[in-house]
Amino acid sequence: DAGVTQSPTHLIKTRGQQVTLRCSPKSGHDTVSWYQQALGQGPQFIFQYYEEEERQRGNFPDRFSGHQFPNYSSELNVNALLLGDSALYLCASSLAATQYFGPGTRLLVL
Amino acid sequence: AQSVTQLDSQVPVFEEAPVELRCNYSSSVSVYLFWYVQYPNQGLQLLLKYLSGSTLVESINGFEAEFNKSQTSFHLRKPSVHISDTAEYFCAVSEETSGSRLTFGEGTQLTVNP
Numbered sequence: 001d002a003g004v005t006q007s008p009t010h011l012i013k014t015r016g017q018q019v020t021l022r023c024s025p026k027s028g029h030d031t032v033s034w035y036q037q038a039l040g041q042g043p044q045f046i047f048q049y050y051e052e053e054e055r056q057r058g059n060f061p062d063r064f065s066g067h068q069f070p071n072y073s074s075e076l077n078v079n080a081l082l083l084g085d086s087a088l089y090l091c092a093s094s095l096a097a098t099q100y101f102g103p104g105t106r107l108l109v110l
Numbered sequence: 111a112q113s114v115t116q117l118d119s120q121v122p123v124f125e126e127a128p129v130e131l132r133c134n135y136s137s138s139v140s141v142y143l144f145w146y147v148q149y150p151n152q153g154l155q156l157l158l159k160y161l162s163g164s165t166l167v168e169s170i171n172g173f174e175a176e177f178n179k180s181q182t183s184f185h186l187r188k189p190s191v192h193i194s195d196t197a198e199y200f201c202a203v204s205e206e207t208s209g210s211r212l213t214f215g216e217g218t219q220l221t222v223n224p
């Protein structure tokens with residue numbers, strides 16, 4: 001049984017550009033959550049998708065947006081990248097209370 | 111809203127010694143509690159969780175944690191650590207609602223020395 005997968009593993013962008021990160025949940029999971037982990041810090045909740053709608057949102061600007069597809073996979077989009085957006089972006093999937101994380105996408109903004 | 115405090119940012123120990131990583135939380139509602147482990151350049155792996163029932167929960171690799179509601183704590187313990195336990199450990203809390211967001215502490219770096 002494949003776990004949560006994310007792509008790409010690494011990404012380098014320049015300020016002002018846009019980026020799309022992708023996540024495939026564990027088989028049978030219908031909820032996808034996204035987190036941002038800056039270097040040396042704990043993950044911060046960005047938003048959560050369920051039934052193709054944003055169900056919860058953390059304290060992130062509108063530059064961060066997402067989407068969930070009918071097969072439950074999800075995308076995270078970040079527009080107008082800032083240097084401070086450099087981080088590890090983690091996707092987690094769940095069916096109930098427990099969230100299982102993917103390996104993450106490391107984004108570097110130059 | 112919830113918050114999590116991990117009281118030690120770094121914990122160095124010798125191999126085969128016991129260890130305790132401390133976690134306290136704050137919440138106005140009932141919560142679920144989790145410990146995740148992160149190895150260098152990897153994602154988070156679920157170590158153990160408390161959802162309901164026995165307040166003492168165990169992992170398959172010898173870690174245990176006890177939910178103490180009166181002290182709002184969920185400390186992680188292992189009686190004898192191995193070099194391979196070296197990693198960053200995160201305590202997390204969510205509202206007692208299916209699918210609620212996780213709030214994480216800042217992490218504790220456990221370093222096991224030979």
